[in-house]
Amino acid sequence: MANLGEMLQKLGSLFRKQQLDGDLEAELASHLELAADENRRNGIPAEEARRRAMLRLGGVEQSKEEHRDARGLPSLDSILQDVRYAARTLWRDMGFAIFTILIIGLGVAASSTVFSVLNSILVRPLPFKDPNSLVWVANRTDDEGNMSGQTVQVDRLLALRERNKSFSDIAGYFAFYGVGDVKLTGQGEPERLSAVPISQNFFQLLGVQPVLGRQFTAEECKWNGPKAALLSHGLWERRFASDPQIVGKAIRLDDAPVTVVGVMPASFDFGAIFAPGAHIDYFYPFALSKETNQWGNTLALVGRLKPDARLPQAQAEADILGNQISAEHTNQNDIHPKLTFLREHVSGRLRPALWILASAVGVVMLIVCANLSNLMLARTAARQREMAIRAALGAGRKRLIRQLLTESLLLTGCGAVLGLALTFAATRGIAHLTAFNLPLLSSVHVDGGVLAFTVLIAMATGLMLGVAPALQVSGLRLSSSLGQRGASEGKDHAWLRGALVVSEIAFACVLLVGAGLLIRSLIRVLDVQLGFRPESVAALRIDPNSQYSTQAQKDGYMTEAMRRVRDIPGVEAAGLTDSLPLGRNRTWGAGAKGKTYSDGKYPSAFVRMITDGYVKAMGMSLKKGRDLTEYDTANSTPVILINETMARTLWPGQNPIGQTIDRECGKERQVVGVLGDVRHMALEKGAGSEMYLPMRQCPDYGSWDLAVRSTLPLPVLASKVESSLRPIAPDLPKGGMRPLTQLVDRAVSPRRFIVSLLAGFAAFALILASLGIYGLISYSVSRRTQEIGIRMALGASTFDVQSRIVLRTLGLAAAGMLVGVMISFGLARSVSGLLFGVTSGDPLTFLGAALVLMTIAVLAGYLPARRASKIDPMICLRAD
């Protein structure tokens, strides 16, 4: 090909167009004169001489065009020309352009945002070293969500770690840490922090290094070893002003000095992976000792497979080891490891939901394309004469098609830029959504993959938009287009436009049904009988500080705190618990006294420590017997409250009141009351057996949550409660009071996240589909103005005209819905895993979707129909 210099010259000539053209013009003029001169010399008359000269030259314009092609880059030149022309046309048709760009922008933004969420949650590797060999080692997963069931006793971990040959190491963290369990005092306001106790090798196993300082030493990881903490980056920045000298300093946690040994990197977000929605402030060592072994199942385990190990083999080995180890010390808890890749554990259960979102957004994009194709078709049809004229003037068919594609690419390009801006905003928003407990949500951002995806989807859209009109142009017949008067609608491409609208309606129907099913599930979930009434209840952590050391002092603090809060006017009830619903949970064995249970059949129940007033404050219902009182103390009869499920399990058909439960918290306990079931784990899951022990009789609790039922507004209540407690709890952190409804909201947040996105998509799709119908009908009305005029002149009534058009709309809508309903019926099964309380064939949802679509279709068709019926036959027959 040409060398560099020539390329540069060619490029340069693009920018010196006028000068070069002028030059050429002069040159051709002189050529003609020279030729004419010669002809005259040969004795030809002046006029004829000139004519011959022109003939020999072969056309001034053609010569110029040829010259331009030779000197410049013809393809680039004409592309630029196309772009300029496209920009000009679009500028003239601003409304169309803005509308199109907006729709494309929204479509692109929706798909790119969903893609970026998908990318961070499902695709991008976890932020650890070699994350694909990390394995979540759960204990028996038959009872998901129950932490006591998933965790492992310390000795069992040690045995498993020592004997297995598949893992290079296994580490663990204490799974029963509580959000806000630790109180930070010292400099500044006291504050509640959340901390996770970890085994010494935990960070090493994940391959995460502190940015400052070091990991825990073996000494610090001994029982009662020196107290040490690794701060999270967030806490270090927020509370310690990113102090680079922090390592080695002591901070006061729970009234005891703790040495800061290091700071974790900002990229390490424990909460995002292991505890979605929670912010972890620091980490401290968890001793794998005989003391912690006595705590029972406590550890959540993560293992790293050896490079040559495979998961199935590891599982097989773990099964054998599990049985072996469990058989050794039968007084300890069983271990039956169930291995899943960490990635699967973190985001596996979200996969179906996210794929549904992805398909939904794909459908939205298809609707966008169908809608805009239709718009473009209508536009090209209206521009058919223009095209015909351009073709007559010598524009090649290819050139015309390229022109149309340029136009659609320009539109999608602008749309993509808008979409990208929206995506940036949306991903930023999503990353800061702390109200949703979805894993890895905070890592959602626009990266190279997302950018590439956006460009790709914009290109695809552009091509799809351009193709339909281009096809239309390629079938262009000059004479017919130029001669066409547009009296009645041409049949040529009507079917294509109709098909596009039908498919839009079908897609919208699919989305509507999907969103409908999920919305109804969400409503069902929210309607669930919680077993407590979260409205107008608020909770506050009021753990006693170190000045209350003996149990008697703590009990005194408890009584006094509750008395003070109950004395506040407007407070109806107040009581303490160690675990609010929908939070953490633990289970203990719980059997009826005198019964023998076969191996592995010993019943277990969720344990809650509560005080008098808690049942009333939470609005739980007492079914039988009595509530706890302040007289159920360490010196009185050991008592217990159980829920209905537990009563049915232990004493089917008998009166549980007065029965005895075998040894809970060291003593046999008498059942004094039966409570209604409470949804403790998740809204979607029924309650298991639950038992409630008096805090005063069983000091086995790690936290004090005060539940207060009051009609006071939350800020007022919070400040009153805090000031009333201040005298007995001077370093009570401020602003810790949260409404209980928040707990419920949190529990439904993943579902709400999916539902709100899907509902948004469905609404968008509905708008697009209705615009599609409207556009098609009003276009055909405008094309048929004369036909309608003639009909009316011949006696058709307004009603006739309107009903013909509305009927046509309904026909389209019905066809679309038929297809849509069939597709949805097939697809609905795939969302059944996400449904709650509705079947995938829920007739109400299908009917509702159909009704909504029909209404929208009729509306969209009626507007143009009304316009059509207002046509004055005289005017429209005279027009054209």
Next chain:
Amino acid sequence: MVLQTLSTLGSLHGYGIARRIEQVSGDQILLNQGTIYASLVRLQQRGWISAEWGTSDNNRKAKYYSITRQGRKQLAADTAYWQRLTGVMARVLS
């Protein structure tokens, strides 16, 4: 052909070159004279010829093209190639 013309006649305007080619070929080649300008601009961009405005014998303003050193080299190379080709073709065909 353009290069050969310019090489033998020195500097010449577009019309002259076109006429010359027609004459030399014994009017075997009757081209659309306009096409000459596309070739001229191509040669010019390759740096084989240069152009400047001048006045003709009968006082007409015209753009005069002349061959450059690079152009002569190219001409020599092309001529040699062409002669080799025709030589081969002649031998093959005879």
